[in-house]
Amino acid sequence: MVMVVKHLIIVFILAITLQSGEVFGVDKSKFRSCGQSDFCARNRGLKPGTSPYIILPSSIHISPSTVSFDVQNTYFDNVFFITTISSYERGIFRVQMNEKSPLRPRYETKDILMNDLKPTSLAPSSVILHDETTEIKLQMNGVEVKMIIQHNPFMIDIYEDSTLVISVNDLGLLNFEHLRVKPTSPSSPLPPSDSTSDDNADVQQTQQQQRERPQNIPEYGSNSWEETFNSHHDSKPNGPTSIGLDISFLGVDHIYGLPERAVSLSLPSTKGLGIESDPYRFYNLDVFEYEINSTLGLYGSVPIIISHDEARTLGVFWLNPSETYVDVSEETHKHSSILHGHPQKTTHWVSESGVLDIFFLIGPTPSLVYSQYAQLTGTGAMPQYFSIGYHQCRWNYRDEADVSHVDSMFDFHNIPYDVIWLDIEYTDGKRYFTWDTGAFPNPGKMIDNIGAKGRKLVTIIDPHIKRDSNYHIHTECQSQSLYVKNKQGEEYEGWCWPGSSSYPDFTSQKVRNWWTSLFSFDKFPGSRPNQYIWNDMNEPSVFNGPEVTMQKDMIHDGGWEHRDIHNIFGFYFHQATADALIQRDPKQNDRPFVLSRAFFAGSQRIGAIWTGDNAAQWTHLQAAIPMLLSISLSGIPFVGADVGGFFGNPDSELLTRWYFAGAFYPFFRGHAHIDAKRREPWLNGEPQTTNIRDALSIRYSILPLLYTLFRSNNESGLPILRPLWFEFPSDSSLFHVDNQFMFGEQILVQPIVHPGVTSTTVSLPSSSTRWFDWFDHSEQKGGRTITVQTPLSQIPIYIRGGHILALKLRQRRSSSQMLHDPFTILVAPSSSGEAKGRVYEDDGHSFDFTKGVYNDIILSFQHNKLSSIPVSLGCSSSSCPTNDVERIIFLGVASAPSRVFSSSGSPLEFTYFNKKITVRLPKVKMQEEW
Numbered sequence: 001m002v003m004v005v006k007h008l009i010i011v012f013i014l015a016i017t018l019q020s021g022e023v024f025g026v027d028k029s030k031f032r033s034c035g036q037s038d039f040c041a042r043n044r045g046l047k048p049g050t051s052p053y054i055i056l057p058s059s060i061h062i063s064p065s066t067v068s069f070d071v072q073n074t075y076f077d078n079v080f081f082i083t084t085i086s087s088y089e090r091g092i093f094r095v096q097m098n099e100k101s102p103l104r105p106r107y108e109t110k111d112i113l114m115n116d117l118k119p120t121s122l123a124p125s126s127v128i129l130h131d132e133t134t135e136i137k138l139q140m141n142g143v144e145v146k147m148i149i150q151h152n153p154f155m156i157d158i159y160e161d162s163t164l165v166i167s168v169n170d171l172g173l174l175n176f177e178h179l180r181v182k183p184t185s186p187s188s189p190l191p192p193s194d195s196t197s198d199d200n201a202d203v204q205q206t207q208q209q210q211r212e213r214p215q216n217i218p219e220y221g222s223n224s225w226e227e228t229f230n231s232h233h234d235s236k237p238n239g240p241t242s243i244g245l246d247i248s249f250l251g252v253d254h255i256y257g258l259p260e261r262a263v264s265l266s267l268p269s270t271k272g273l274g275i276e277s278d279p280y281r282f283y284n285l286d287v288f289e290y291e292i293n294s295t296l297g298l299y300g301s302v303p304i305i306i307s308h309d310e311a312r313t314l315g316v317f318w319l320n321p322s323e324t325y326v327d328v329s330e331e332t333h334k335h336s337s338i339l340h341g342h343p344q345k346t347t348h349w350v351s352e353s354g355v356l357d358i359f360f361l362i363g364p365t366p367s368l369v370y371s372q373y374a375q376l377t378g379t380g381a382m383p384q385y386f387s388i389g390y391h392q393c394r395w396n397y398r399d400e401a402d403v404s405h406v407d408s409m410f411d412f413h414n415i416p417y418d419v420i421w422l423d424i425e426y427t428d429g430k431r432y433f434t435w436d437t438g439a440f441p442n443p444g445k446m447i448d449n450i451g452a453k454g455r456k457l458v459t460i461i462d463p464h465i466k467r468d469s470n471y472h473i474h475t476e477c478q479s480q481s482l483y484v485k486n487k488q489g490e491e492y493e494g495w496c497w498p499g500s501s502s503y504p505d506f507t508s509q510k511v512r513n514w515w516t517s518l519f520s521f522d523k524f525p526g527s528r529p530n531q532y533i534w535n536d537m538n539e540p541s542v543f544n545g546p547e548v549t550m551q552k553d554m555i556h557d558g559g560w561e562h563r564d565i566h567n568i569f570g571f572y573f574h575q576a577t578a579d580a581l582i583q584r585d586p587k588q589n590d591r592p593f594v595l596s597r598a599f600f601a602g603s604q605r606i607g608a609i610w611t612g613d614n615a616a617q618w619t620h621l622q623a624a625i626p627m628l629l630s631i632s633l634s635g636i637p638f639v640g641a642d643v644g645g646f647f648g649n650p651d652s653e654l655l656t657r658w659y660f661a662g663a664f665y666p667f668f669r670g671h672a673h674i675d676a677k678r679r680e681p682w683l684n685g686e687p688q689t690t691n692i693r694d695a696l697s698i699r700y701s702i703l704p705l706l707y708t709l710f711r712s713n714n715e716s717g718l719p720i721l722r723p724l725w726f727e728f729p730s731d732s733s734l735f736h737v738d739n740q741f742m743f744g745e746q747i748l749v750q751p752i753v754h755p756g757v758t759s760t761t762v763s764l765p766s767s768s769t770r771w772f773d774w775f776d777h778s779e780q781k782g783g784r785t786i787t788v789q790t791p792l793s794q795i796p797i798y799i800r801g802g803h804i805l806a807l808k809l810r811q812r813r814s815s816s817q818m819l820h821d822p823f824t825i826l827v828a829p830s831s832s833g834e835a836k837g838r839v840y841e842d843d844g845h846s847f848d849f850t851k852g853v854y855n856d857i858i859l860s861f862q863h864n865k866l867s868s869i870p871v872s873l874g875c876s877s878s879s880c881p882t883n884d885v886e887r888i889i890f891l892g893v894a895s896a897p898s899r900v901f902s903s904s905g906s907p908l909e910f911t912y913f914n915k916k917i918t919v920r921l922p923k924v925k926m927q928e929e930w
Helices: 008-020 038-044 198-209 366-377 400-412 443-451 472-479 509-517 562-583 618-633 652-662 688-701 703-716
Strands: 053-055 066-073 080-088 092-099 127-129 133-140 143-150 155-160 163-168 227-229 232-234 243-250 254-257 280-282 304-308 313-318 324-329 344-351 356-361 390-392 419-422 456-460 494-496 499-502 531-535 594-596 608-610 668-670 741-743 747-749 759-764 770-773 779-781 784-789 797-800 803-807 823-828 835-841 855-862 865-873 885-891 910-913 916-920
Touching: 038 324, 038 344, 066 133, 080 133, 080 366, 092 366, 163 313, 243 356, 254 344, 254 618, 304 366, 313 344, 313 366, 356 366, 366 703, 390 688, 400 419, 400 443, 443 456, 509 562, 531 562, 562 594, 618 652, 618 741, 652 668, 652 688, 688 703, 703 803, 703 835, 797 803, 797 823, 803 855, 823 835
Parallel strands: 390 419, 390 668, 419 456, 456 531, 531 594, 594 608, 803 835, 823 885
Antiparallel strands: 053 066, 066 080, 080 092, 092 356, 127 133, 133 143, 143 155, 155 163, 163 243, 227 232, 243 344, 254 304, 280 324, 304 313, 313 356, 324 344, 494 499, 741 747, 747 797, 759 784, 770 779, 770 797, 803 823, 835 855, 855 865, 885 916, 910 916
16 A cells, blocks of 8 residues: 555545546656666666676686686776686576775675575586686586686686586676765765775775776766765765676567566566666555556566576575666677677666676576575475465445455355455554554454454564653564664664554564564564464555655664665565464464565565556456466566555456456455445446355365475476466467466466457467366367457467366355365367376364374376376374365367266266366276275
8 A cells, every 4th residue: 555645635635536436647757767876877878899808817716616816997997806616406506706805895685595505516527717808607407507707807707518508797887886985075076995094995996086987887976985876874984885787688579577666577667679668666655556668667576587598597685675777678788799699688787786786587487586585595484274365455444344244245146255365454553563443353263253263363563663651562663673673773763554664674684583483473462373474565655754764864773774685675574474374373373364565585485576566457457467477477476456546446347357367376465445335346246246256156165286286396496477478488479468368387377357348368388288168178279379258258278288277166255165176177188198197185274284193195197097106195184184086177078988987986976068078077086006
């Protein structure tokens, strides 16, 4: 949610505007552009040229696991950087650069990489020293990977099987701004060298002015040492500290990633060839009703790019949590002569502070890239089963009676759901860990009543604390010195939902430990084990701060400025809350569910995120697909967009279409603004109620598949939502497609995202692939585009041939009530008549699966024989009940069989109709071998 200015006139105008159907968009004046940010502007103003950075050959050192050397910026006297190159298992190169003798330490990111990450050994024969280059040659995933490090100027080229695929600093845009003493005349055009003396700094500056400044050396002015934006002053006590570097992807037309923002999946260029937009920005912000096709960063940041062409998939992960910009272009470089007209994508990365820490993911396949990235930042957390069901939310359900009524109406209309949510109004005056006793006099009983149906409650808790001397959370923060400090060392005070607020410093382990203690049932009165948490506003949002966030010169644990850690503040808050739910009752052995709006690389290890404050507009429904795909490709699987749009009032067509799209979002929640009309699924009447019920029925039928996909992600990092090229990597016609997606490898989905559509075209990849319609099971041949009818009651959904789906088709109130239900097995054979599937199950809530307490079953169809092959049956019947198989459906069968029989030879009853065999009551159980 976003700031609502508490002024009667403005609120009145807002209400009239919403009712009249007008749309409020993002106020661009609140957010700075690259040109308004000195570090971005001066780096973006650099021109390609010969880099002034060189390797000192005498400094090259080869250890058992690294190659290290000193790099000098020759434009300055005595400015050196220690640079280390290492490799990791599965196909990863890492390049790290930091000042060799800084005036003070620079921030190095903690807690994002996996603790067990260690470089691999380098055989002596794999590192070759030449006069002008150093070469590292390794075998990675079946290809020869060669990194050639040029000494003068410093540059890196990466080859796969003799093909140049990545070039680093080829344009000469490396710019590592060393820490320095502020000169007495900071408005002078050129910087001093590093020095510990103010007098010497001025002498150095005078000497520098006598040199000719190359176009790839930045020019400095007064804004480099302090800066003002919209009356907010940034004191910049450390002066210019930015880091910039160009990285080129050779031979590719398409690159992906860089979330979060609402742009196409294949990232458009931001400069060159007549294009001049702002770079892609990474700066977690509370953006009101965000704009479509904007490079402005939104609530979360994952600085990763995936490049893909017919031959290979590669990745680059830039580990830096400070404000970062990335330009994308098709800039010409020195290797253009050897590309022979092949495409290229050049990126220019710029971060405001910190150190240079880059990972090159060598691939060369999509699945290997995600295995490599998971090795760095971890796989997705295994969610609780209830959390992949449907969530019903609104700002706000008014009181206990309102919650009870909504809950009962889902039952009355036979619509399943798992979780009901409460926004900020449930609290006593926006004091978290309290209840408004007038509206919620008996919250424990309310939660217990919901829980009796197997359902859960989620309540919101944000990172700001109301400054109230009678509020125990605030007084604890003061007495224990837990708040973020301002530059004077006093408690930072901003403005958010409670009014005057301060912010616990979640970058501190001490603060995170304290935070976890607040969720114990005795400290959070009225809370229950089936109550979970929503973390909002954790960018952090500060209504009266610059760009609606915290000033960059605020001080965190260890003396680090907020500019150094901004993009991981929300990550730490999310992590602390998830840890709190685990620790509130260790005997409960309960996986946490915490939804977060802000995120960073590694957030997948914690829980779910969503795309924030979208709008009830068709354009936002359209944008949701590439946004979710982009976040998924950045390693975070548990993602969703608010169904119906948070702001405004969707008409019945838009709402219905959004429910069908949302049925395939890994996180599936309907949500609405406090000023929006009520829009629970039954309120638009028939036929919309039936259509929405049908969309939810699809979701609940595929829960076993979705849970299995989450397990696959937990094991290997494979995304759940995938662009078509992920599954069909050699088909270049799919590289730009972002209105369709694969749900795992099994199902193709194309939501309807435009009004008034009664038919549409669908691209079905691969001429050798059979595709089966979800609704009537008819077969379509792949490798072509077809036209299909799209009434409001359905969207294009196709099952990929070669796969077996285990579905649960009985309608229940919630996912927990489906636990004992029988399975329907749907067999969709490939062109060769074979199919495979997997069913993973555990107790759905505990960490016992990490100890082998789970069932893992492979389904196989070969030579007209369907088999169940248990890989593991470690989950006892008390936690994982034994389920019957009530029917088996074989699709695409050309003619009726003479008989169908079990492995014991007993005949089974079946029907054959429209190339489909249906076997009812085959008398087998899912958890048995047959």
